[in-house]
Amino acid sequence: MALIMPFVSVAVSILYTPFLLFILCIIFLASIGKSLGVRRLYVNILLKLFEYGRQHIEVAKKLQRSDSSDEEEPLVPDDKPPSAIIKENGVNGTKTTVIERQEILGPSPELNYRRVQNGHKAEQGNGETNLEFHFYHCMDLVKAGMESIIEDQVTSVFEAEELRSWNLLTRTNRQYEFLTWRLTIIWMMGFVVRYFFLLPLRILIFVIGVLTLLWTMLLVSTLPTKRLRRFFGAISYKISMRILMRSLSCVVFYHDVQHLPKEKGFCVANHTSPIDVIILSYNSYFSLIGQRHDGFLGLLQRALARASPHIWFERSEVKDRHAVARRLKEHISVPDNPPILIFPEGTCINNTSVMQFKKGSFEVGGTIYPVAIKYDPRFGDAFWNSSRYGMLHYLLNMMSSWAIVCDVWYLPPMHRYNNETAVDFANRVKAVVARRGGLVDLMWDGQLKRMKAKKEWRELQQEEFSKRLKGE
16 A cells, blocks of 8 residues: 555555546536537547447357357347437437327327217218217227236336437446457446446536535625626526536527527426526526425525526425416516526426427417527436436436437527417427427326326226217
8 A cells, every 4th residue: 555655645646637637627518518520530449339339239149049059140230320310311319119009098088089089970971870889999998908007108117218229328328248259348448437437527517517606606695786696696597507407418409599588488398307497507597496405405595596587486486386476477577587497397308299388478478489409318318217217326326327419409589479378388398398209299197107097087987988888
């Protein structure tokens, strides 16, 4: 040990100054929103490594099949990238379904039954009413039930998105790291880079970002006028969020930035992770809304509230829809207030689908600025399964991943029509977000993750089925 210490001290003395300059360079570039292109080069190198690994896995599997069988099976060529993402016209589209089906069962069965009812009316003809019941009248419901058992749409969106091939991460592999000696060497090098270089570096930058947020917000809160606090609070907010982005090696492609959210409105987006807030705050300054927390999150909430108008609810207030609507109206009635960032799904989805948007923010009024976010799962799974992982565990997974790569589309602002209900407006915005992000548009409430289906939904299905039996 005594022999090692002199070498360690010499190494520290030599590397201290370059490392300090390296960290300062990262913080400075992040604070002004600039990049040297190193992260994008790093992502391109990773794509080549993934493709190299995919080819070696296919060759190794072919050799294993030829050794275990006298007749060699032809290898089906696969030139697609090692993920399920398909790029079409600049839009990421992910096919997540195992079976193709027409929706019959749902929380609002009136529209789902319209096709069935029209078919029955066509069969009756000549104005005659056919009250006979045949077994085939309920076969579509039996088929829909079997399809739901085979592939439950709600459960599948709360599981990590599957990849078509290995991305060299231990938590998503299938023992591929020991398939060939070349893959073993690449995996070991990747493990060393991720856990012994990237992880400590990212943790250090994350701590700097959090401290920057806390101290700058504290200083801004001491300014004498509200206008100055808003101005410098916005600068502090953006700088802190950009530093936190660098702590996760985020590579984000922003599209249609001319539609950035403006004042007196709501920015609504699909929700995959708490990182969504950081990514969307790179170009914009938002008022955040949410439940008041204790601990680390509570510390950040109190720091943000010192210098900017964020909306934090007590646990009892969250359940009061009228109290929430009143606070939202009060916020958007002030001209200088920044737009409110809201995730109407109310929970994190695995970025393959968009679930039901809650109508609360759509019935208050104001302009809606839709945003679609699509993560690339090849570099790391950004989905936060809060029922499985805590916040610290999730952040550790993110910081030990290769990178966070995603596309963000700012869509044109939308307004509610005069004769349009809040539910219809929410569904219209949801459809636009899903289509732009290449996501599956689902009608289900994301809270089904934590609760059972409502009794009213079952009663609606029973009522519609009884109408069918009566020939109505």
